[in-house]
Amino acid sequence: MTTADRRPLGPVDSSRTPRYAGPATFARLPRVDEVGGTADVAVVGVPFDSGVSYRPGARFGGNAIREASRLLRPYNPAQDASPFALAQVADAGDIAANPFNINEAVETVQAAADDLLATGARLMTLGGDHTIALPLLRAVARKHGPVALLHFDAHLDTWDTYFGAEYTHGTPFRRAVEEGILDTSALSHVGTRGPLYGKQDLDDDAKMGFGIVTSADVMRRGVDEVAQQLRERIGDRPLYISIDIDVLDPAHAPGTGTPEAGGLTSRELLEILRGLASCHLVSADVVEVAPAYDHAEITSVAASHTAYELTTIMARQIAAGRASGGA
Numbered sequence: 001m002t003t004a005d006r007r008p009l010g011p012v013d014s015s016r017t018p019r020y021a022g023p024a025t026f027a028r029l030p031r032v033d034e035v036g037g038t039a040d041v042a043v044v045g046v047p048f049d050s051g052v053s054y055r056p057g058a059r060f061g062g063n064a065i066r067e068a069s070r071l072l073r074p075y076n077p078a079q080d081a082s083p084f085a086l087a088q089v090a091d092a093g094d095i096a097a098n099p100f101n102i103n104e105a106v107e108t109v110q111a112a113a114d115d116l117l118a119t120g121a122r123l124m125t126l127g128g129d130h131t132i133a134l135p136l137l138r139a140v141a142r143k144h145g146p147v148a149l150l151h152f153d154a155h156l157d158t159w160d161t162y163f164g165a166e167y168t169h170g171t172p173f174r175r176a177v178e179e180g181i182l183d184t185s186a187l188s189h190v191g192t193r194g195p196l197y198g199k200q201d202l203d204d205d206a207k208m209g210f211g212i213v214t215s216a217d218v219m220r221r222g223v224d225e226v227a228q229q230l231r232e233r234i235g236d237r238p239l240y241i242s243i244d245i246d247v248l249d250p251a252h253a254p255g256t257g258t259p260e261a262g263g264l265t266s267r268e269l270l271e272i273l274r275g276l277a278s279c280h281l282v283s284a285d286v287v288e289v290a291p292a293y294d295h296a297e298i299t300s301v302a303a304s305h306t307a308y309e310l311t312t313i314m315a316r317q318i319a320a321g322r323a324s325g326g327a
């Protein structure tokens with residue numbers, strides 16, 4: 001039986017079983033092994049943070065997001081959709097990556113992502129530091145060809161190396177461009193801000209093909225205009241969205257490793273994402289949640305809602321594809 005033949009198994013009913021009871025899966029959804037081993041959207045954790053340049057701790061981000069996601073409810077009014085009824089969304093657990101060998105960890109994440117994508121699932125990955133975007137993009141590009149990228153982040157993450165290391169959380173998108181796995185006609189950073197090493201950082205980034213919507217642009221132009229501009233740039237290309245939670249202001253996301261003042265509000269981020277609902281979202285990640293610096297789950301709640309909006313976009317597209325006879 002394929003996932004198309006059966007009703008999706010949804011979350012535990014929080015009106016019958018208190019939402020704080022039991023082990024945490026994302027949004028209290030079933031595990032992948034409870035739904036026959038495959039899902040339409042696989043929520044997968046990557047507890048890896050050996051690529052960070054400043055405060056460590058994002059290895060605990062995925063489980064913090066799962067804990068904070070207990071309060072998510074099944075109907076998403078902002079997108080008028082019940083994502084977990086439209087498609088089988090399930091928690092695929094964690095990818096166990098070597099914390100002492102970054103190169104090996106990158107290989108492991110790519111292999112695990114390849115395997116999940118081969119089952120037909122789209123990935124909603126919970127990081128982990130931003131290093132993991134590279135192997136995730138490699139796997140997605142292996143399936144779809146070079147993808148459009150929307151990168152929400154305070155930082156460019158297109159630097160070359162740190163301490164001579166190629167695979168770090170500040171360098172994944174330069175590697176991805178070098179490897180030809182991104183569609184360089186549709187690359188955008190959103191929420192960029194803060195001091196750089198030099199103006200050259202911006203020049204290099206522009207040469208790679210990235211457009212930038214700064215955090216200040218979002219404030220000045222507003223979320224609707226920004227979303228429209230992004231939609232136009234992306235068109236109908238297969239799209240990957242990578243969200244570094246430090247795109248949010250430290251007031252909205254204190255629990256992260258390299259915070260920068262002057263960021264987006266969580267409301268702005270969620271609204272921009274909702275404005276991208278018509279884009280062909282093939283997979284996404286939310287990374288850099290470091291719960292040790294969090295307070296009252298501010299950051300992990302924001303991250304859980306971010307993953308919920310992304311999951312809703314994917315579930316709606318899966319359901320629409322089925323309704324029109326596609327996969």
Ligand SMILES: N=C(N)NCCCC(=O)O
Nearest residue numbers: 053130155157169170258
């Ligand atoms: N948070 C991410 N992904 N990258 C930040 C790198 C900034 C730096 O160490 O200069």
Ligand SMILES: [Zn+2]
Nearest residue numbers: 154155244246
């Ligand atoms: Zn960042």
Ligand SMILES: [Zn+2]
Nearest residue numbers: 130153157244
């Ligand atoms: Zn980043």
